Amino acid sequence: MTKPIILRGYQYSVYNRIARVTLHEKGVAYETEEIDPFQTEVPEGFLRRHPFGRVPVLSHGDFDIYETTAICRYIESAFDGPRILPTExxxxxxxxxxxxxxxxxxxxxxxxxxxxxxxxxxxxxxxxxxxxxxxxxxxxxxxxxxxxxxxxxxxxxxxxxxxxxxxxxxxxxxxxxxxxxxxxxxxxxxxxxxxxxxxxxxxxxxxxxxxxxxxxx
Ligand SMILES: N[C@@H](CCC(=O)N[C@@H](CS)C(=O)NCC(=O)O)C(=O)O
The missing domain is CATH 1.20.1050.10 (Glutathione S-transferase Yfyf (Class Pi); Chain A, domain 2)
Incomplete structure (x- = not known):
């Protein structure tokens, strides 16, 4: 069974959009969960996925990744699709x-x-x-x-x-x-x-x- 891919982030966040653009360029289908990190109370459950309370977090099955560069590099190597990192x-x-x-x-x-x-x-x-x-x-x-x-x-x-x-x-x-x-x-x-x-x-x-x-x- 394919593992669900969920991007947890805030719709107006530029970092969330970086991950989205990367997923779109790779042609990877994903779901989203809306988390607004600028609210005074970030949900407790989210802090377990991101100890600094920022967005985004990418969940692939039970594997959570935070930090956008790490997320994008994971998308590049875990999924098929056009290469977005040059080899040269x-x-x-x-x-x-x-x-x-x-x-x-x-x-x-x-x-x-x-x-x-x-x-x-x-x-x-x-x-x-x-x-x-x-x-x-x-x-x-x-x-x-x-x-x-x-x-x-x-x-x-x-x-x-x-x-x-x-x-x-x-x-x-x-x-x-x-x-x-x-x-x-x-x-x-x-x-x-x-x-x-x-x-x-x-x-x-x-x-x-x-x-x-x-x-x-
Ligand atoms: N180093 C983080 C930066 C992420 C970041 O700063 N996200 C902003 C939204 S664009 C955020 O969550 N800000 C909440 C805050 O500053 O409290 C990454 O690469 O993912």
């Missing part, structure tokens, strides 16, 4: 670099500061903080610059086969460009802007678009 060593190194840049330097300014304060909070009736937006934009510029350099070089993010670099970066850029300031900042990084203009039309990206809470009102 330089391309593989660039994939790891993009993932690490996004996690270490991109997520907070691009998502938690620019997108959250300019787009998400207003969509739930809250007022965004302009200082957070300005700081986030400033900190996003070197991140876009570094990613643009890697996209220009050609190993990743440049129109070749889809890799985990695309899956990891796409949800962050999808949110960032919903802020006018974010869209503007991307425009001046032409290799990265070209990458996004093409990738944003891919089925895996379109199918996993969570929209905004206000879309459901």
């Amino acid at each position: 060593e330089k391309a593989l190194a660039r994939v790891a670099q993009v993932v690490s840049i996004v996690d270490s330097y991109g997520y907070r300014p691009m998502v938690r500061q620019v997108f959250a304060h300019r787009v998400f909070r207003p969509s739930v009736g809250e007022v965004g903080n302009e200082v957070e937006i300005a700081e986030g934009l400033k900190a996003s510029v070197p991140v876009l610059g570094a990613l643009n350099t890697l996209a220009s070089e050609g190993y990743v993010l440049s129109g070749g086969a889809i890799t985990l670099a695309d899956c990891h970066l796409a949800p962050m850029v999808a949110y960032f460009v919903q802020a006018a300031e974010g869209a503007n900042a991307l425009k001046s990084h032409s290799a990265l802007a070209d990458w996004w203009s093409s990738l944003s039309q891919r089925q895996a990206i379109l199918e996993t678009d969570p929209g905004l809470p206000s879309d459901q009102a």
Whole structure:
């Protein structure tokens, strides 16, 4: 009997979407369980699966995995489907670099500061903080610059086969460009802007678009 595959996460989480994009690119069917980690009380049972109370967690039968990079690498090796990790060593190194840049330097300014304060909070009736937006934009510029350099070089993010670099970066850029300031900042990084203009039309990206809470009102 095939073991159930359940992605436990929050529909608006970029990390949850990274796992979803990866599952879609691999053509793996899965169920979802909605867990909002920003609630004051994360369900006790969920903390047993993720001791840090974040999302997502992927459950394959009784095997639980947390940390998105580990989840995506598991999806790559446990299931058939197109390869999303290159075998060539330089391309593989660039994939790891993009993932690490996004996690270490991109997520907070691009998502938690620019997108959250300019787009998400207003969509739930809250007022965004302009200082957070300005700081986030400033900190996003070197991140876009570094990613643009890697996209220009050609190993990743440049129109070749889809890799985990695309899956990891796409949800962050999808949110960032919903802020006018974010869209503007991307425009001046032409290799990265070209990458996004093409990738944003891919089925895996379109199918996993969570929209905004206000879309459901
Ligand atoms: N290192 C974690 C990061 C996951 C993460 O930060 N997820 C966010 C949602 S996008 C979260 O659960 N935040 C809850 C919180 O910060 O309390 C991973 O790679 O999975």
